[in-house]
Amino acid sequence: MQEDAYARILANPRFLELTSKRSRFAWLLSAIMLVVFYGYVLVVAFRPDLLATKLYDGATLSVGVPIGAAIIVLAWLLTTLYVARANTEFERLNQQIIEELK
Template sequence: MSTPPSSAQMVERIQKNPAYQRLREKRNTFGWSLTIVMLVVYYGYIALIAFNKSFLAQPIGSGVTSVGMPIGLGVILFTVIITGIYVYRANTEFDAIIDEIMKDAAK
């Protein structure tokens, strides 16, 4: 009967695993892509506020609200949606890969 690996041995095995390296690259690329998209949307909205206030101030319909309100709400909803996308992918694809890596490291 073999003894289970120590914590240090587990960490070393995980770090040397090619699947772990691919996971890190895939997760980092995906995370940075979503970050860049979010920054473009958020700072695009801020730039619109700074440089085209008249567009955002246009009333919609009978003048109850302005164009800026639904666009701002869209920025908030976009944030929630991309967070959901990341969580979904992390809980399906990434967690499955992590489980395989942990099983390999425990051998």
């Protein structure tokens, strides 16, 4: 019984659409995060003077600190974006697949 249900799910065009969309979106968000993070690491490795620049004359805080904090915030935003899409579009497709199995 369950094997039949699995076969029907795997053959369902909506399931293929769901897995395709979810995979593309996850890879896109991952690529954005990797480019930003490793870009920052490369700047730290090869041009640390850029990040060591003070925010303003007499400041003790360098440019690198807010940029690092922005990278952390970007990770939260990308996670929030994924969760929002998962709870709307991906969940809608998931419910349609479940309804078709009944």
